[in-house]
Amino acid sequence: MPAYWLLKSEPSTFSIEDLARSPKRTTCWEGVRNYQARNFLRSMAVGDLAFFYHSNADPPAIVGIVDVVKAAYPDSYAWQPESRYFDEKSSEQNPRWVMVDVRLNKVLRTPLSLESLRGVKGLEKMELLRKGSRLSVQPVRESEWKIIVRLSGGKA
DNA sequence: GCCAACGTTGGC
DNA sequence: GCCAACGTTGGC
Numbered sequence: 001m002p003a004y005w006l007l008k009s010e011p012s013t014f015s016i017e018d019l020a021r022s023p024k025r026t027t028c029w030e031g032v033r034n035y036q037a038r039n040f041l042r043s044m045a046v047g048d049l050a051f052f053y054h055s056n057a058d059p060p061a062i063v064g065i066v067d068v069v070k071a072a073y074p075d076s077y078a079w080q081p082e083s084r085y086f087d088e089k090s091s092e093q094n095p096r097w098v099m100v101d102v103r104l105n106k107v108l109r110t111p112l113s114l115e116s117l118r119g120v121k122g123l124e125k126m127e128l129l130r131k132g133s134r135l136s137v138q139p140v141r142e143s144e145w146k147i148i149v150r151l152s153g154g155k156a
Numbered sequence: 157g158c159c160a161a162c163g164t165t166g167g168c
Numbered sequence: 169g170c171c172a173a174c175g176t177t178g179g180c
Contacts, residue, residue, distance in 0.1 A: 010178090034163075056178055114179080132161040134177045 004140040005040065005050035006128060007066070007102070011057050016064045016107055019052070025104035026069060030077045031085040033097060037137035041098050042072045050102065051140065051148065053128070054111070061111035062148065070101035108152045122147045 007029060009015070019027055032038055045068065052064040074095035077085040090096035117123055127138040140148075 008178090036163095060179070132178095134162060136177085 003043070003045065003048045004142060004145040005044065005048060005068075006053055006062070006138050006140050007050045008053045008055040008136040011054045015054065016052050016104070019064075019066070019102075019104045020107065022104075026101055028070075028099045028101050030075050030099045032075070032099065032137055033085065033087065034136065037135055038097055040135075040137040040139060041100055043139075044068045044071060044100050046071055049105065049145070051145075052104075055136075059111075059113040059115060061113040062108065062117075062152075063111045064107045065105040065149075066102040067105050068100055069103045072098040072100050075099040106154070108154075110152070112148060112151055116151075117148070120147065120151070 011017075014027070019025060029041070032041055048068040050066050050068065051062045052066050053062050054060060074092070075085070075090075075097040076092070077083040077099075078087045078090035078095065078097045079092055080086055085097075087096060114128070117126070118129060123129060123144055126140070126144050127133055127135060
């Protein structure tokens with residue numbers, strides 16, 4: 001049984017189109033610098049599925065689905081001083097942050113905007129829809145996953 | 157650009 | 169351990 005997740009990315013930083021153009025349509029998910037989100041990354045297993053969400057976008061929306069193809073490993077960007085994700089408290093000897101690799105599974109024919117998800121029956125408890133929710137890596141319940149896949153016109 | 161809702165830092 | 173100050177996220 002795969003687990004389900006949601007990954008946020010600002011399209012101005014890395015969009016689903018960027019992922020589609022990436023070699024093997026695969027990328028490492030670097031730059032998570034929040035402990036709760038990191039712990040969720042650590043919980044991911046190969047074969048898990050995740051929604052790709054565009055935050056700070058117009059409109060903010062779920063735009064695709066990705067597969068987890070590599071479980072958590074140290075985020076090397078954290079010890080590269082020139083990286084925007086540099087963290088002096090992390091080191092190669094003692095890594096503080098992790099990343100996973102994800103591969104594009106599908107781009108939704110029609111993005112599901114945040115607004116369109118509000119009010120959908122069965123999504124009342126979804127983390128994404130919580131007021132003030134900022135978590136950039138979050139678990140999605142199987143029931144929520146199926147509802148959203150169905151809304152997207154795909155198979156559950 | 158505004159600002160609510162966080163999470164982190166650091167003085168005490 | 170408390171909490172004020174500060175920084176960030178992200179919808180609007």
